[in-house]
Amino acid sequence: MKREKVIQSLISIAAVIILLVILNKVLTPFQARIFNLGGIYIILAISMNLINGFVGLFSLGHAGFMAVGAYTSALLTMSREAKEMNFFLEPIVPWLLDVQLPFPIAIIIGGLMAALAAALIGAPVLRLNDDYLAIATLGFSEIIRVIFTNTQSLTNGALGLKGLPYIGVTDSPKEAIWWIWGLVIITIVFMVLLINSTYGRAFKAIREDEIAAEAMGINLFKHKMMAFIIGSFFAGIGGALLGHYMNTIDPLLFRYLLTFNIILIVVLGGIGSITSSVISAIVVTIAQELLRVLDGKMQIGSLIINGVPGTRMVVFSALLMLVILFYQRGLMGTNEFSWSWFKKLPFKTKKAKIS
Amino acid sequence: MALLNTDKLTIKFGGLTAVSALDLVINQNEIIGLIGPNGAGKTTSFNMITGVYTPTSGTVVFEGKDITGMKTHEITKLGIARTFQNIRLFGQLSVLENVLIANHMRFGSNLLSAVIKTPSYLKKEKAVYEKSMELLRAVGLDDLKDEVCTSLPYGKQRRLEIARALATDPKLLILDEPAAGMNPQESLELMEFIREIRDKYNLTILMIEHHMAVVMGICERIYVLDYGVKIADGTPSEIQNNQKVIEAYLGVE
Ligand SMILES: Nc1ncnc2c1ncn2[C@@H]1O[C@H](COP(=O)(O)OP(=O)(O)O)[C@@H](O)[C@H]1O
Ligand SMILES: [Mg+2]
Numbered sequence: 001m002k003r004e005k006v007i008q009s010l011i012s013i014a015a016v017i018i019l020l021v022i023l024n025k026v027l028t029p030f031q032a033r034i035f036n037l038g039g040i041y042i043i044l045a046i047s048m049n050l051i052n053g054f055v056g057l058f059s060l061g062h063a064g065f066m067a068v069g070a071y072t073s074a075l076l077t078m079s080r081e082a083k084e085m086n087f088f089l090e091p092i093v094p095w096l097l098d099v100q101l102p103f104p105i106a107i108i109i110g111g112l113m114a115a116l117a118a119a120l121i122g123a124p125v126l127r128l129n130d131d132y133l134a135i136a137t138l139g140f141s142e143i144i145r146v147i148f149t150n151t152q153s154l155t156n157g158a159l160g161l162k163g164l165p166y167i168g169v170t171d172s173p174k175e176a177i178w179w180i181w182g183l184v185i186i187t188i189v190f191m192v193l194l195i196n197s198t199y200g201r202a203f204k205a206i207r208e209d210e211i212a213a214e215a216m217g218i219n220l221f222k223h224k225m226m227a228f229i230i231g232s233f234f235a236g237i238g239g240a241l242l243g244h245y246m247n248t249i250d251p252l253l254f255r256y257l258l259t260f261n262i263i264l265i266v267v268l269g270g271i272g273s274i275t276s277s278v279i280s281a282i283v284v285t286i287a288q289e290l291l292r293v294l295d296g297k298m299q300i301g302s303l304i305i306n307g308v309p310g311t312r313m314v315v316f317s318a319l320l321m322l323v324i325l326f327y328q329r330g331l332m333g334t335n336e337f338s339w340s341w342f343k344k345l346p347f348k349t350k351k352a353k354i355s
Numbered sequence: 356m357a358l359l360n361t362d363k364l365t366i367k368f369g370g371l372t373a374v375s376a377l378d379l380v381i382n383q384n385e386i387i388g389l390i391g392p393n394g395a396g397k398t399t400s401f402n403m404i405t406g407v408y409t410p411t412s413g414t415v416v417f418e419g420k421d422i423t424g425m426k427t428h429e430i431t432k433l434g435i436a437r438t439f440q441n442i443r444l445f446g447q448l449s450v451l452e453n454v455l456i457a458n459h460m461r462f463g464s465n466l467l468s469a470v471i472k473t474p475s476y477l478k479k480e481k482a483v484y485e486k487s488m489e490l491l492r493a494v495g496l497d498d499l500k501d502e503v504c505t506s507l508p509y510g511k512q513r514r515l516e517i518a519r520a521l522a523t524d525p526k527l528l529i530l531d532e533p534a535a536g537m538n539p540q541e542s543l544e545l546m547e548f549i550r551e552i553r554d555k556y557n558l559t560i561l562m563i564e565h566h567m568a569v570v571m572g573i574c575e576r577i578y579v580l581d582y583g584v585k586i587a588d589g590t591p592s593e594i595q596n597n598q599k600v601i602e603a604y605l606g607v608e
Pocket of ligand 1: 400434
C-alpha cells in the first residue's frame, strides 16, 4: 500500500518532468514567460493556502513577506555595478555593496528572511482572533512597504531596484522554466508531505474547531506559528522569484493588491486543497493574460470603447464575488488529486467486477 | 488522595455568579454525576476544570497539582479529556481523522521527521492508526471510518466524541450530556459502554446528564447544582430522597 503510493508519486513527478521537457520545446519565449509566472503563482498560492486554507487563519500579509523575500534576494544577487547605478540618490550601505551570491542561495535566504519576519510578527498577532488578525497582518504588510520606501540606503526607497538578474544564468525564459518549476515541484511535494502528516491533521483540526482542537491537546499558538512561518518562507521564495522574473521591483509592487491577487487564486480554486491552488494559479495567470484585451481599445460592431486600464481586474473581482456567493467551496473544495480517481473510471470498474 | 478536587471554585460573568464556591472531590475510578436544572452552571464548571475559563477565585487540583488557570491543551496533556454538550467534532474531516488528531499531542515526532517520513515516524503513524481503529471498534464506528463525521446520526457523533477523547489517553474523562438526543435504548447501551471503558482504560468519569435513568444507574455519587450553588451531594438513593433536590430539580411526583 505505502509502496504503491511512493511509486505513484514518482510516476507523477516523472510525468511532470516529461511535460516540462515537451513544453520547453514547443512554447514560444513569450508563452514560456506566462507559464513561468503561473509557476510562481502556484508557489504563492500554495503557501497562502497553508496559512489561510489548512489552518484557517485569516491572514492578509502575503505581499509583505513577498517583499522581504524579493528585496533580500535582489540585493544579494545584484552586481556591484548594478547597485551603484541604482543607488544614485544615496549610496548603498557599504556592507551590501560587494555581496553577490549565486541565485539559488539568494532566494533561499530570501525565504528565510521572510520566515524570520513571520516569526517576529506572528508572536503578537497570532494570539488575536480572526478579524483582528486580518487587520494586523494587512497592517504589517503595509508597514513593510512604508519601511522599504524610506530606507533609502538599503532598499533604494521609492525608486526601487532595476536590473535584477533574471532567473538562471542565461537570461532565457526557457532555462527559467527549470528553476521555477523545479521549485514548484519541491514546494508541492513538501506541502503534500506536510499536510499528510500528523502536523497537517493538527492544522486542519484548528481550522475546523479551535476549541475542540485545543481540548484534544493541540497547542494552538505553536501550530499556528509553525504554519505561518512555513507559509511565509515559501511566500518569500515566491516573492524573490517574482522579483527576478520582473527584473524590477519597487515598494508599490507589494501593495495589498498583490495579496488580493493570490487570495483570488486560492478562493477560486478551493480553500484547503493543494491541487486546486495549482490548477487555479495556471488558469488565472493565463486568463489574466488573455483578458488583457479588456484593458485595451475594443470595437463591438460600430461601438468603440476606449480601454480603461484595470478592467480585467474588475472582471476578476466580480468573478471572485460570484464564486463566494454561489460556489463557496471553489473549483474543487478541499478535494485533492488522487490516483483513485482513475479507478472510478467506467472501464476500470468493469474490469474490477470481472476479477 | 483524590484524583481531582476543586476548592471554592467561583466564576462571575459581569454581575452573574455562574458558579459559586463549588467543592468537588473525585476519587480514582469513580463515576460521578453532576446534575441540576438548565443554567445551573454545570458546563461552566467543566470549562473551569479544563481551562476554557479561568475561575474568578478558587482552585482546581488534579493529582495533587494545582492546575487553576493552566491552558486547556496543557490540562489535556496532564490527563483530563472531555466531550462537549453541543458536539464539537472536526466537521469536514473523516471519522478516522477525528480520532487520529487526538493522538497528535502524544505523537512525539518533530516536524521535520513528520515531513520526510522517517522510519520511526512511520512506525508511530502505524501505531496511532491501529490504536485509533481499536477505539473506533470499541464505539462501533470502525466500518464508518472514512465517512465525513457530520454525516453521522447524532448518537454516533456522540460516541465518536468519546472515542476521540479516549485517544488522548486520559485519566479523567469528562462527559457533558453524553446521552442527549439518544433514545432510551441507546442511553442504556451508553451506560453499559461508559462502565466498560472505565474498567478497560482504568478511567475516572465525571458526567453531566439529564437522563435520570442513566445518572442513577451508573453514578456512584452525584453532585447537584442549582443557580451555581451545590445544594446536595451523595449516593443516587440519597439524592433521590433529598427534599431540596426534589424541589429544585427532580420535581414532585
Ligand atoms: N461565557 C459566558 N458569558 C456569560 N455568561 C455565561 C457564559 N457561560 C455561561 N454563562 C452563564 O452561566 C450560567 C450557567 O451556564 P451553564 O454552565 O452553561 O449551565 P448548565 O448547567 O446548563 O450547563 C448561565 O446563566 C449562562 O448564561
Ligand atoms: Mg450545559
